[in-house]
Amino acid sequence: MKHTIYILLLFSAFLMKAQAPIGDLIIRNGTVLTITKGALEETDILVQKGKITGLGKNLKAPAGIKEIDATGQYIMPGIIDAHSHIAIDAVNEATHPVTAEVKVGDAIDPFDLSIYRALAGGVTTSHAMHGSANAIGGQCQTIKHRYGVLDPSAFKFEGAARTIKFALGENPMRVHGEGRGVQPRTRMGVERVIRDAFQQGLIYKEKWTVYEADKKKNPNATPPLYNERNQTMADILDGKILIQCHSYRADEILMLLRVLKDFGVKKITFQHVNEGFKVAPELAAFGAMASVFSDWWAYKFEVYYSTAYNATILTRNGVVTSINSDSGELIRHLFHEAAKTQRYGDLSDDEALALITINPARQLGIDTKVGSIETGKDADLAIFSGHPLSIYAIPQVTIVDGIVRFDKAHDPADMRLYIDPEESTPTYYGQEDVDGCMRDTDFMFSHRH
Amino acid sequence: MKKNIFAFCFLLFSTASLEVYAQQVEKSTFGTFALTNAAVETVTKGRLENATVIIRNGIIEAVGPDVPIPADAQVIDCKDLTIYPGMVDGGTRLGLQEIESISLTQDYDELGELTPEMDALTAVNPNSVLIPVTRVSGVTTVITYPSGGLFPGTAALINLQGYTPEQMYAGFKAIVINFPSSGRRGRYDKRSDEDIKKDGDKAVKKLNDTWERVRTYAAIDSATMGKAEYNPELYALVPVLRGEMTAFIEANKESDILAALKWIKEQKIKAVLTGVAEGWRVADSIALAGIPVITGPVMSMPTRDTDPYDQAYKNAGLMQKAGVKVALRTNEAENVRNLPFNAGFAAAHGMGRDEALKAVTIIPAEIFGVADKIGSIEVGKKANLFVATGDPFETSTAIKHLFIDGWNIPMESRQTLLYDEFLHRAPGVTPLPVPGKS
Numbered sequence: 093m094k095h096t097i098y099i100l101l102l103f104s105a106f107l108m109k110a111q112a113p114i115g116d117l118i119i120r121n122g123t124v125l126t127i128t129k130g131a132l133e134e135t136d137i138l139v140q141k142g143k144i145t146g147l148g149k150n151l152k153a154p155a156g157i158k159e160i161d162a163t164g165q166y167i168m169p170g171i172i173d174a175h176s177h178i179a180i181d182a183v184n185e186a187t188h189p190v191t192a193e194v195k196v197g198d199a200i201d202p203f204d205l206s207i208y209r210a211l212a213g214g215v216t217t218s219h220a221m222h223g224s225a226n227a228i229g230g231q232c233q234t235i236k237h238r239y240g241v242l243d244p245s246a247f248k249f250e251g252a253a254r255t256i257k258f259a260l261g262e263n264p265m266r267v268h269g270e271g272r273g274v275q276p277r278t279r280m281g282v283e284r285v286i287r288d289a290f291q292q293g294l295i296y297k298e299k300w301t302v303y304e305a306d307k308k309k310n311p312n313a314t315p316p317l318y319n320e321r322n323q324t325m326a327d328i329l330d331g332k333i334l335i336q337c338h339s340y341r342a343d344e345i346l347m348l349l350r351v352l353k354d355f356g357v358k359k360i361t362f363q364h365v366n367e368g369f370k371v372a373p374e375l376a377a378f379g380a381m382a383s384v385f386s387d388w389w390a391y392k393f394e395v396y397y398s399t400a401y402n403a404t405i406l407t408r409n410g411v412v413t414s415i416n417s418d419s420g421e422l423i424r425h426l427f428h429e430a431a432k433t434q435r436y437g438d439l440s441d442d443e444a445l446a447l448i449t450i451n452p453a454r455q456l457g458i459d460t461k462v463g464s465i466e467t468g469k470d471a472d473l474a475i476f477s478g479h480p481l482s483i484y485a486i487p488q489v490t491i492v493d494g495i496v497r498f499d500k501a502h503d504p505a506d507m508r509l510y511i512d513p514e515e516s517t518p519t520y521y522g523q524e525d526v527d528g529c530m531r532d533t534d535f536m537f538s539h540r541h
Numbered sequence: 542m543k544k545n546i547f548a549f550c551f552l553l554f555s556t557a558s559l560e561v562y563a564q565q566v567e568k569s570t571f572g573t574f575a576l577t578n579a580a581v582e583t584v585t586k587g588r589l590e591n592a593t594v595i596i597r598n599g600i601i602e603a604v605g606p607d608v609p610i611p612a613d614a615q616v617i618d619c620k621d622l623t624i625y626p627g628m629v630d631g632g633t634r635l636g637l638q639e640i641e642s643i644s645l646t647q648d649y650d651e652l653g654e655l656t657p658e659m660d661a662l663t664a665v666n667p668n669s670v671l672i673p674v675t676r677v678s679g680v681t682t683v684i685t686y687p688s689g690g691l692f693p694g695t696a697a698l699i700n701l702q703g704y705t706p707e708q709m710y711a712g713f714k715a716i717v718i719n720f721p722s723s724g725r726r727g728r729y730d731k732r733s734d735e736d737i738k739k740d741g742d743k744a745v746k747k748l749n750d751t752w753e754r755v756r757t758y759a760a761i762d763s764a765t766m767g768k769a770e771y772n773p774e775l776y777a778l779v780p781v782l783r784g785e786m787t788a789f790i791e792a793n794k795e796s797d798i799l800a801a802l803k804w805i806k807e808q809k810i811k812a813v814l815t816g817v818a819e820g821w822r823v824a825d826s827i828a829l830a831g832i833p834v835i836t837g838p839v840m841s842m843p844t845r846d847t848d849p850y851d852q853a854y855k856n857a858g859l860m861q862k863a864g865v866k867v868a869l870r871t872n873e874a875e876n877v878r879n880l881p882f883n884a885g886f887a888a889a890h891g892m893g894r895d896e897a898l899k900a901v902t903i904i905p906a907e908i909f910g911v912a913d914k915i916g917s918i919e920v921g922k923k924a925n926l927f928v929a930t931g932d933p934f935e936t937s938t939a940i941k942h943l944f945i946d947g948w949n950i951p952m953e954s955r956q957t958l959l960y961d962e963f964l965h966r967a968p969g970v971t972p973l974p975v976p977g978k979s
Contacts, residue, residue: 373970483885
């Protein structure tokens with residue numbers, strides 16, 4: 093039943109060919125935290141056709157434009173979560189240690205209430221990731237939180253870099269080595285699986301190069317058999333896809349850096365990377381980036397030797413660092429997670445806010461469009477009652493492409509877009525019902541991340 | 542080349558293994574301390590400016606602006622700093638869990654449905670790496686409790702200081718009861734409405750049957766002057782039946798909370814409701830029953846899809862405003878350090894800062910019957926306190942000094958030691974060894 097409605101809705105949305113809606117508005121008299129150019133007091137932001145077109149005091153605005161009074165409030169760029177699993181129907185294709193061919197973008201769920209709840213925390217963009225079951229997982233999808241739009245494809249962030257999930261350590265070892273009895277069961281095996289996949293990509297790429305050359309001489313030359321998995325590996329080798337690698341321990345991080353160096357791959361963001369602080373100089377020298385938890389640790393052995401000072405150490409060593417959620421709960425207060433770097437370290441306000449704005453934007457290849465408040469950038473904005481790094485600040489209005497998608501003053505209790513007509517006993521959700529990295533492998537295990 | 546890699550790995554490994562043993566380098570000290578020039582948030586008697594707090598033999602000996610400094614006191618200048626009572630977390634697994642995914646490091650969930658005699662204090666690991674990580678945030682005292690099953694065991698209040706459970710024990714124990722839960726649980730619960738009702742009824746019957754056995758056992762115990770047949774499970778529950786010991790009754794759904802309130806009234810026992818995620822729905826009933834509540838984590842998802850996004854943030858404040866005595870918990874192990882931030886969220890979302898501070902200090906102390914010893918800065922109480930640069934709920938605040946049971950505790954944990962070691966690592970970067978391409 094649910095599926096029929098779903099398919100009908102998708103179909104009708106497809107027929108309409110809806111483009112992502114864009115809006116005009118002006119925000120008056122707030123403190124603007126630009127991130128890249130400091131804080132501007134009593135400043136207006138003019139938004140036209142979804143873009144920031146003006147930034148200054150007492151801006152002139154077109155007559156009749158929607159006006160938001162932000163007197164006494166703070167405006168920051170819409171928060172960006174570089175690691176989440178909301179808004180998707182499937183997380184792990186846990187059937188093979190390498191599944192580079194699958195795409196999270198094919199499983200977007202516009203009805204996921206988590207999108208609205210993330211907006212209520214000022215988050216306008218998230219990186220919907222494949223899970224960590226496989227050494228090389230599927231391709232991920234950067235999305236904008238256009239909650240209310242029913243066309244799944246309209247959630248895709250136009251022009252975002254292609255990304256792919258890699259995973260090192262316990263998760264692929266557990267799922268494949270222990271769970272399925274195939275390589276990898278050790279960190280040695282993880283290295284081999286990744287090297288082999290790159291090698292296959294290289295061989296595949298060379299076959300196509302040979303064919304393209306042959307074709308010029310012989311119009312009847314036979315092309316090699318198309319293979320999406322190898323093509324994806326070839327695209328990584330060509331620098332067309334950014335690697336996003338789930339990792340924890342220092343040794344496995346160094347292992348992957350060596351592998352990438354061997355294959356000439358330069359673009360990588362390590363995800364979680366709890367022991368990144370131990371090899372921060374190596375990460376900085378490679379140009380690798382890091383997306384970390386603010387304080388999660390000890391939920392498994394490979395994160396026992398962690399420290400909440402990770403983000404500060406990485407930042408101070410010159411590594412472009414972001415703080416992510418990996419959780420439908422935590423995504424709602426990333427501003428608070430970033431603020432923890434002032435408890436665990438001494439990051440400035442701009443440095444702390446960069447962890448959830450411009451830095452994740454750089455990691456996802458969207459930093460020319462979002463991540464700071466500058467004219468010409470997308471009007472993805474979050475308005476807070478106080479400074480967003482204060483525990484007492486509450487998000488008031490969240491704007492995506494100039495459209496208000498969350499407004500605390502108009503926030504009905506029930507924000508579902510899909511209501512199951514067959515449900516009679518209301519469902520109670522406990523703390524355990526939060527999306528995570530190992531979703532869709534629950535049939536094998538019960539642990540998180 | 543290969544040798545270099547080994548040397549490199551060995552270096553990494555050897556530094557890593559050193560840290561394992563280096564969780565506390567400095568030692569705690571005991572004696573007479575004078576904390577001078579401080580602001581003091583007493584919690585029970587307002588805020589003092591420019592005051593002095595004297596600690597002697599583990600006890601707060603004097604508090605006030607004009608307190609003479611004893612000759613033997615070690616003076617700690619607290620200019621521009623504020624003294625707060627140590628925070629109390631009303632529900633954790635601290636000491637009972639080291640690593641969440643490794644079952645052999647978990648000591649909170651014994652086999653069986655009826656195991657109230659399982660004593661958390663027995664299994665508390667005083668040397669858990671998690672403890673220093675927690676206390677440097679200003680959390681000095683926690684409930685650590687067993688879970689799983691109908692009667693999972695006995696919870697204990699512990700100070701986060703000491704090398705034996707006896708040194709840590711803070712003078713309160715409670716029997717944990719997971720009140721039978723009805724209703725649909727989460728996205729993977731595919732039971733029919735009928736099965737849900739059946740399962741709920743069966744669980745309540747089991748609780749009542751067990752309680753009938755306890756009643757009979759207690760009667761025999763009385764009649765035989767304590768010579769009833771050996772039965773540790775039932776024996777452990779007799780003090781609860783007789784109202785001599787508190788029961789922590791975990792109930793989260795609206796219907797479960799109401800059923801638990803009814804059950805508590807019928808059995809006439811001394812009880813505290815724990816969890817209480819949907820307490821805001823029935824706050825008036827809880828207030829009317831006069832049953833205190835330990836709720837949290839505040840940073841949770843709404844329990845229903847039809848609820849506002851911030852309902853869990855507001856829950857504690859809504860109950861408190863309805864007249865319920867509310868203490869907070871994180872329900873955590875490794876991140877109990879987030880208790881002040883949970884309190885901050887509750888404060889911001891309706892509870893207010895002062896009430897939120899009480900909910901992590903004096904209120905839990907009252908609920909546990911130890912308000913004469915902890916929970917505020919008052920003469921005669923134990924020196925469980927911390928000194929901060931400002932509001933402890935704000936992340937930008939630093940905690941500068943920490944006293945637990947009168948011990949001056951070093952502001953160190955494995956996490957701070959790793960920071961000290963790795964902020965500017967030596968040796969720094971060396972070129973990556975490149976093994977042959979394979």
